[in-house]
Each structure stands twice: as structure tokens, then as C-alpha cells.
Amino acid sequence: MRLTRRDFIKTAGAATGTLAITSAIPMPAWAEGPAGGAILTAGRWGAMYVEVKDGKIVSSKGALPKTVPNSLQQTAPDQVHTTARIKYPMVRKSYLENPGKADGKRGNDPFVRVSWDQALKLIHEQHSRIRSSYGPSSIFAGSYGWRSSGVLHKAQTLLQRYMSMAGGYAGHTGDYSTGAAQVILPYVLGSVEVYEQPTTWPMILEHSQVVVLWGMNPLNTLKIAWSSTDEQGLEYFHLLKKSGKSVIAIDPMRSETIDFFGDSATWIAPNMGTDVAMMLGIAHTLVKKGLHDKAFLDKYTTGYPQFEEYLLGKTDKTEKTAEWAAGISGVPAEQIEKLADIFAGNKTMLMAGWGIQRQQYGEQRHWMLVTLAAMLGQIGTEGGGFGFTYHYSNGGNPTRVGGVLPAISAQIAGGSSAGNDWAVSDAVTSIPVARIVEALENPGGKYQHNGKEQTFPDIKMIWWAGGGNFTHHQDTNRLIKAWQKPELVVISESYWTAAAKHADIVLPITTSFERNDLTMTGDYSNQHLVPMKQA
Known part of the structure; x- marks a missing residue:
């Protein structure tokens, strides 16, 4: 079935065409809240x-109407009241006895409860000593x-703002989610x-007539967003399922999306x-059958x-046929x-996830998918x-141009991060985020990144806030070994x-349910402005 604009408006249940084009479910602003x-x-x-x-907190539920439920919206009681909460400032026992030269091993020592004054005084003294002895590049506050x-x-931003005021810090570039793709694609497409x-x-x-889901599981990953989900991505996939369009899912695993x-x-x-x-x-089949768009290319x-010469085996004597690919x-x-x-x-939309590039030579995945889309000649067309x-983060939900909340910036000279937390500012040096272990293992060593030779900083202090690198990083045993080298590790959690269990000093922090704030929903749509009232 080919949805017309009129069919789409009917399906979305909109009163007007404008609403249908700006939201999958243009219902009343909020769902009915629970009693009390x-x-x-x-x-x-x-x-x-x-x-x-x-x-x-005894219960929580979504405030927006939805067709596809989100189980994470019911977890607030567990998040706040779990026995895994850190309730007090804690210091590793041997570090407290001998700051900066602790005996014992991070991850094995017991922790001792201290007062906030004790914890902040200890951090300040050791931070000042390390900064004056080794300089700002010795303090890693990349805190990805x-x-x-x-x-x-925003823990990471506030930490970096503080470190900027203190005189700078060693930061990070890139991220684990798209580290390979965001380096290659500016050369391929002109943007990240x-x-x-x-x-x-x-x-x-x-x-669109055919939608390809390549290496992505949106029914899982659309439950969250970088700021706060507008919940429209799941609704649009629901409409895609109802539309009767051809959907092809390419994934080694039978995911929630396959089941959906x-x-x-x-x-x-x-x-x-x-x-x-x-x-x-x-791609080889497209060339063999003359189906590639030569005029577009x-x-x-x-x-x-040059790519076609490789594809046809003229450069390496291996033709990339369908039989070769099948093997x-x-x-x-x-x-x-x-x-x-x-x-x-058909009018084909190739949707691809980030996970396929989280591996060695991962940049080839997104690079090749763009090449394939170019051969089809549909880039820039309606639905192709x-x-x-x-x-x-609900990409594809149309962007609103109304008021957008500015966010506090890591920069101390004004400006706004505009939500792009991966674009770190005011660092005196930066390393690729996934090379933190190499930096700890090889201080002052040379490495290649994005066509340039760079130098690892000599990291003496780490302060991590707002993220857990022990669950992000590859080769955890190697990370644990390298993690013993700094003179001070502070974790805000x-x-x-x-990560907290491998710190010297642990500072407890609130969840988002325990403080007042504001947020936008939809990192691409800016659909709602939501007061985050302290619960």
C-alpha cells in the first residue's frame, strides 16, 4: 500500500494537516495523570x-499518550530507592590513610564514610597539588x-566548567557510540x-516504498533519548508497520524489533x-545488471x-560478486x-544503526552504506x-522552530553547548575517548588519530561524573590494570x-527525580518543554 498524504493524516488521527506533519500522535498535550x-x-x-x-516515590508512568508502551517509565521507585544507592561521601581506606600514595589496590579496598567537608577538603588539597606539580593536562575530566x-x-558539563575555571583539563574527543563513523563521514559527506x-x-x-533497517533495534533503543524522548520514534515505527510498506530488517540477532x-x-x-x-x-549486482544510477554518480x-575498479576486482583480483559476499x-x-x-x-530508505561500526575497521560500514545509497541515486529524493x-533520540520527527531552552555550557566565557555534549570545550588537550587505557599505559607516547600524530597526556588525576566507563570500555581487565596508575580517582555517582568501586573518593549525587530542572523532549524535534519538578 502506498500511503497518500490524506491517508497519513487519517492514520495519525489529526484534526489538521499541519498537526499530522509535525507529530505522529497530535493528541491533547498530556495523558491523564494518576490520581492524588x-x-x-x-x-x-x-x-x-x-x-x-x-x-x-511509589509509582511512575508516562505523561504522553502512546501506542507502544515504554517499560522504563515505571522504574522511578526502583531508581531512587534501590539498595545500590551511594548515600554518603566515601573514601578508600588506604587512600584515606595515605592520600596520593595509597597502599592497596583500587577495586579491592574497603570504603570509609567521611563528612562532606572531609571529602571536599581532601579533593581540593590533592587536586591543587597535582595541578601545580604536573599542569592541567595531567587532570582528566573528559568524563564521557x-x-x-x-x-x-548535566554532570559532565558542570565538571568541565569547574575544571575550566581551575585552569583547564585533559578532555576527550569522539564517543563510544559512533567513534569510527563520526571520523570517516565528514570526509564522505561533509558532516558528522x-x-x-x-x-x-x-x-x-x-x-518510501521499501524501508531497510540495517543493524538497528529501535524498539529497544528508542525508549530513551540523549535529553528526553519525545516518544514519537516508536509511534512512527508503529505507523510504518501499519502502512503495509515493505520492511527489510538486517540483523544477526532476532531483536525486539524483529518480533515487533x-x-x-x-x-x-x-x-x-x-x-x-x-x-x-x-553493489556488484547493481553494476552487473546496469541498475546503478550513473547520472547521479x-x-x-x-x-x-576507483571504487568500481575495486568492486569488479581490477585492483585486487577479487570480484565482489554476490557469490563472494554469500561466502x-x-x-x-x-x-x-x-x-x-x-x-x-523502488523508492528505498536505508536506515542504519550505530552498533555496526563499534569494532575494528568499523568506519567501513557507514562509508559503504553511503556508497550503496549513492549508487541507487535516491539521496535527496522524497523518501529515498x-x-x-x-x-x-527520535530522528525523523520533524524539527520545531519555536523556543528552545539553552543549556549550561562547559565554557566559562559564555556560549551554549546547544545539547552537543560530545563537542567538548576548554580542554588543554584531548584524547579519543576509547584510548583512555592507552593513555594511562603510555604517558607521553605518540599515536595516530584522524590523519595526525598526537601525544598522550601524563594523567595523574581522573574525575568522572555522569557516566560509567567500566561498562563502556572494551577489555575491562586491561582497564582495571591501567586504572591503578593515577594518583587520584574521584567518581561522582x-x-x-x-567505576565507583574502583575510585579513591566517591561522591553521592542525586537522580533527576530529586532536584528541579527543565528539559526539552526530542533532540531533533524540540517537541516539548517539560518542567522537571523535584519529586
Whole structure:
């Protein structure tokens, strides 16, 4: 079925065309809240009503109407009242006995409760000593990781603002989520792209004929957003399922998304990590059958002739046929050839996730997907091309141009981070986030990154706030060993995470339910402004 604009408006249940094009579910602003005067607030999993009795959170539910439920919106009581909460400032026993030269090993020592005055005095004295002895580059406050919603209480940003006022710090570049893709794509597309707003969903629902979900699980990852989810991404996937359009899901695992679409989608499960080979097999079939758009390639791209020589095996004596791709990916050659026919014969939207590039040579995945989209010649057309943010933060929900809350900045000379927390400011030096272990192992060592030779700082102090690197980082045993080298490790945390257990000093911090703030929903849409009232 091909949805017309009129059909789409009917499906969305809108009173006017304008509402239909700006929201999947343009219902009354808020769903009916629970009885008893619940508190309106928000988290990264959306706007919520939180019910409090006798000073304790007893229930929470989503505040926006929805078709697809979000189980995370019911977890506020557990988040606040779990026994894993850090309740007091704590110092590792041997560090307290001999600050800066502690015996024992991080991760093994017991912790001792201290007062806030003791903890802050200890941090200040050791911070001052390390800064004056080794300089600002010795203090790592890159503090990459998750954070709570809100334009003020952004742990990473506040830490870096403080460190900027103190004279600078060693920061980070990039992130774990898109580290390889965001380095390669500026050379391919002229922008970082993996964080850009893609073709909007109303265009897809009206014009796309085939939607490909390549290495993405939106039914899981759209439960949250970087600031707070506007909840429209899941609703749009619900409308996609109802539309009758051809949906092809390419994923080695049977994910929640595969189950959600069921018989209304075709599931293809290649071998893990063989996406590029499969794409090359499709590309080769396009050339063999003359289905690639030569006019588009000539007008809008550079470098295609060199790529085609590689594709046809003229440079390495290996032709990237569908049979060759089948031998690597495990997907039958006939199916790979059929995909080429389907992609070229229809208005096709290639949606891809970030997970496929979180590996060695990961930059090739997104680079090749853009190449394949260029060969189809549909980039920039209504409902065709590619997009990398449909699976996170509700990419594709149209952007509003009304009032947008500015956020507190890591910069001390004014300015706003505008929500781009991955663009770190006021660091005297920065390392790629995933090379923190190498920096600790090899201080002053040289390394290559993005075409340049750089030098690792000699890190003597780490302060991490708003994220858990022990769950992000690869090779945890190597991380634990390198983590013993700094003279001071401070962790600001709500819970006894692995990172907190490997600190010298642990400072307890509030959850977003325990303070006042404001947030926008929709990192791309700016759909709502939500008061985050202290519960």
C-alpha cells in the first residue's frame, strides 16, 4: 500500500494537516495523570508523572499518550530507592590513610564514610597539588558517558566548567557510540551525519516504498533519548508497520524489533560483522545488471570510478560478486541479488544503526552504506536515501522552530553547548575517548588519530561524573590494570557501579527525580518543554 498524504493524516488521527506533519500522535498535550496530585517531571525515557507518598516515590508512568508502551517509565521507585544507592561521601581506606600514595589496590579496598567537608577538603588539597606539580593536562575530566536529563544538572558539563575555571583539563574527543563513523563521514559527506536530522517520517510514510533497517533495534533503543524522548520514534515505527510498506530488517540477532514487525517484515540474518561484504555483493549486482544510477554518480559524487575498479576486482583480483559476499556473510547469493533488484526498483530508505561500526575497521560500514545509497541515486529524493538516527533520540520527527531552552555550557566565557555534549570545550588537550587505557599505559607516547600524530597526556588525576566507563570500555581487565596508575580517582555517582568501586573518593549525587530542572523532549524535534519538578 502506498500511503497518500490524506491517508497519513487519517492514520495519525489529526484534526489538521499541519498537526499530522509535525507529530505522529497530535493528541491533547498530556495523558491523564494518576490520581492524588502526581508530580510532572521527565527523564531520558520521557515526560512522566511520579506519585509520592510519605516522602517516597511509589509509582511512575508516562505523561504522553502512546501506542507502544515504554517499560522504563515505571522504574522511578526502583531508581531512587534501590539498595545500590551511594548515600554518603566515601573514601578508600588506604587512600584515606595515605592520600596520593595509597597502599592497596583500587577495586579491592574497603570504603570509609567521611563528612562532606572531609571529602571536599581532601579533593581540593590533592587536586591543587597535582595541578601545580604536573599542569592541567595531567587532570582528566573528559568524563564521557550518560547523564541525566535537564539543561542545568548535566554532570559532565558542570565538571568541565569547574575544571575550566581551575585552569583547564585533559578532555576527550569522539564517543563510544559512533567513534569510527563520526571520523570517516565528514570526509564522505561533509558532516558528522551520525547525529544529523534525517529525512522526516511524514516523507517516508508518504513516499518510501521499501524501508531497510540495517543493524538497528529501535524498539529497544528508542525508549530513551540523549535529553528526553519525545516518544514519537516508536509511534512512527508503529505507523510504518501499519502502512503495509515493505520492511527489510538486517540483523544477526532476532531483536525486539524483529518480533515487533513479525510477519510484516523480512528478516535477514548475516554472519556477525559481515555487513560490508553483503553491501558489496549488492553493489556488484547493481553494476552487473546496469541498475546503478550513473547520472547521479557522475553529477554528485567523486571517486566512484576507483571504487568500481575495486568492486569488479581490477585492483585486487577479487570480484565482489554476490557469490563472494554469500561466502562471507552467509546470506545466499540469490537473496543478495534480489535485494539489489528491490532497492533499485523502488523508492528505498536505508536506515542504519550505530552498533555496526563499534569494532575494528568499523568506519567501513557507514562509508559503504553511503556508497550503496549513492549508487541507487535516491539521496535527496522524497523518501529515498539513507539515515543514521532513526533508532535513537527520535530522528525523523520533524524539527520545531519555536523556543528552545539553552543549556549550561562547559565554557566559562559564555556560549551554549546547544545539547552537543560530545563537542567538548576548554580542554588543554584531548584524547579519543576509547584510548583512555592507552593513555594511562603510555604517558607521553605518540599515536595516530584522524590523519595526525598526537601525544598522550601524563594523567595523574581522573574525575568522572555522569557516566560509567567500566561498562563502556572494551577489555575491562586491561582497564582495571591501567586504572591503578593515577594518583587520584574521584567518581561522582548515584549508584555503586563498577567505576565507583574502583575510585579513591566517591561522591553521592542525586537522580533527576530529586532536584528541579527543565528539559526539552526530542533532540531533533524540540517537541516539548517539560518542567522537571523535584519529586
